[in-house]
Amino acid sequence: MKEKLSIILGGGRLRLLIVIVLLLGGGVALKSQSYTDTLSVYFRQGKSTFDRSYRGNGERSESFVRYIHDVLVGHEDATVKGIRFEVSCSPEGSREVNERLVAARAESIMKWMQGQLPLERVPYEINTTLDPWTDLLSMVESDENVPYREEVIGVIGGLIDGRSQKSELETLRGGEPWRYMLSRHFPSLRRFEMSVEVEVHLPELEIDEEALRADCERTQLPMTVPLESFPRYDTGLASVSPMKYKTPKDISLYVKTNGVALGMLVGNVCVEVRLPDSPWSINVPVYYSGLDWFRVTTKFRMASFLLEVRYNFPGVEGLYAGVHGGLAWYNFAFSGDWRIQDAGGNSPALGGGLSVGYRITPFKRVPALGVEFNAGLGVYSLKYDKFYNEPNGPAAEKGIEAVKCIPDALGISLYYRFDNVKGGTRR
Template sequence: MRISRLILFLFLLGSCWTSSGQETMRTDTISVKIYFRQGYSTLNPSFQDNGPRLDMLIRKITDLNQDPMCRIQSIRIVASSSPEGNSVLNKRLSEKRAIRISDFLRRSTDLPDSLIETDPRDIGWLELTGLVETSNMPYRDEVLDILHYTPEWIIRNGKVVDGRKRQLWMLHGGDCWRYMEEYFFPELRGADVRVVCQVVRQSESVVLPAERDTVASTSRDPIVAVRRDTTVSRDTVRTSDVADPLCKPFYMALKTNLLYDMALVPNIGAEFFLGRGWSICGNWMYAWWKSDRRHRYWRTYGGELDIRKYFGRRASEKPLTGHHLGGYGQIFTYDFETGGRGYMGGKPGGTLWDKMNYAVGLEYGYSLPVGRRLNLDFTVGVGYWGGEYQKYLPEDGHYVWIETRQRHWFGPTKAEISLVWLLGRGNYNTKKEGKR
């Protein structure tokens, strides 16, 4: 009988102790977001309502510290930066932001330094992914595909050949990057101050292990309590001794019109990508072949200025590639004579301005990748060709003028099959775009 009573007493005692432990203790995480200006680590209370946020945070920490039923276990400062700029500088910027808030908390509270931890995380990729997932931004699924499955750095033979930043920058001609830069990147330029505390509703305090990582709210509310969660980070291929070549992609190209080259008219051009599918390009040609004994002349020189708009699937994937429409203006002069009647553009002698012809028109073309840094550009243009020209005959070592006329021509004024050499940081074709 005594043994039965003893067993029943121990059973009831254990049940009461277990129930009490489960009902009277919990671990909470309180988070506040502090914002910084782009490229700065100065803690500015007047920026983005930082002042009220910091005041409320200090008041909350003070209240928790004075509450006998609460025990602050840690204060963790998770700082990050937005993807613009050099990764090494972004890492230092995140570290400085975490230190600025840590120093502020040490000055404003009487908590021991051992409770305050800093966790600088370079670029806030996970937070950016969360912002994209909960948005209705254009091309959302394609952006998420890059964020989920493209490593931050892709390295081959010890060199960075591609990466997450470059693919996001190039996606749809930079439209996605510019959208995130305006709406999402400001949220990444900051630090989450996470206060992990244990709340106990009875006099005795039992220390339970707190989770180290929590998901901070990105709400604009000054302070919010959030439930604990587990964050799984993706593997990325990166190296600490490789410089960041993706500070900001730069796209330009040098080119030569193979049709002019075949006609023995050397020429060279340059094209610069302006963004949003637009580019500006110019070229120059010069040929001055002659044979006085046989009166054979092949002379021409001049230049062109061209503005283009790229469009289509290829253009959205890679600048300076795919379909393009544009307008162009040309100035040039010429002197052609092959043993008979000759034709000279403009007035004899003087500069190009004295004897130039001109053309203006609209063009259509397609730039096709054929190698890692090579494209073939096919272009035709239709417009107006105007200017003065002379007719003459070579006789007895002299040139006899016949007549002067004005050129008025509407029709094809431009034809190109250009070999294009892609230059600039990040300006190359991937394997699927062009054969290596």
């Protein structure tokens, strides 16, 4: 006969499955048991960057990393035997494009995972799928809403065994089934799967049948034991203790400089922090210039900073909208009759407004390097002095107060993105 003990741990979900085969008149020697867990990460169309805010990637990866970390670090009786990576793409791109995309996705996730877990000595293999027709067929067969479903199944079957061409599926019934699958099923094909095989080593003990029966009757095994509610459980076969490990929250950090401001001889730097597992980010640009524009009657001197909260739209990669507050000291003259300066040099403009922007990553060899376009409009309370625009020109009017709507953000910025920043360091 067989008795089975299954202990499922809450939190990281370390599953120990111990199968005990009792021999007549004796016992069994327990050595080890292996099992596998899998993480799936999804990519946006045509993208190879690991986006934690897309389709729950961040939440799944954090839970998975916590679990594997507990196994690698916290359990001396458990080891990772090997890792298998499966990388696939959706079929709308050409084979050449998909080959590059699959390779870039594998590299992106490998770099991220190597920064999270001590996997240097763990053997692994990487498999790629450029023609995911078998997976697509399974999706279509389980979706009764696919237009002309039976015809689609027939064409995909032909693609699997080499009787059909992809163009037949693209043009079938005017492309209606293809457009349906593009929006409903293709996103699930753009994925990276990481399967980890864990081996649990158990002490070699001889357990007689009567002792095991008594344990099972006393504990009503097999059963599920939540880790948080059962601090320590000792079956006499294996002892399991809770692992207390708090996974650090990963953030992305952008460091930028605004080319438009530099062209106006305004030095600037900006830092944006992308909050973990969230579409929100905090952006803080700082500007300073104490220079004239080649003559004393032309200048754009200023010292300012903005505090901006941005929402990065999950459905449109790179697009964001923000709300901001700003503070600025200023001294402006443009070769006209007047020079404008904040009153007494200590009455900064104060206000805030809205902004919108878009990020692109045109540098394929350096995916962390990108360009950001942004514009913003704000309402500011001003108190300023008006001077004659000449060397040491006297004041014409002082303490002028006004509320004005002005463009307060305009930029074409170069940025560099640091991923997986923890505690102020880059991993």
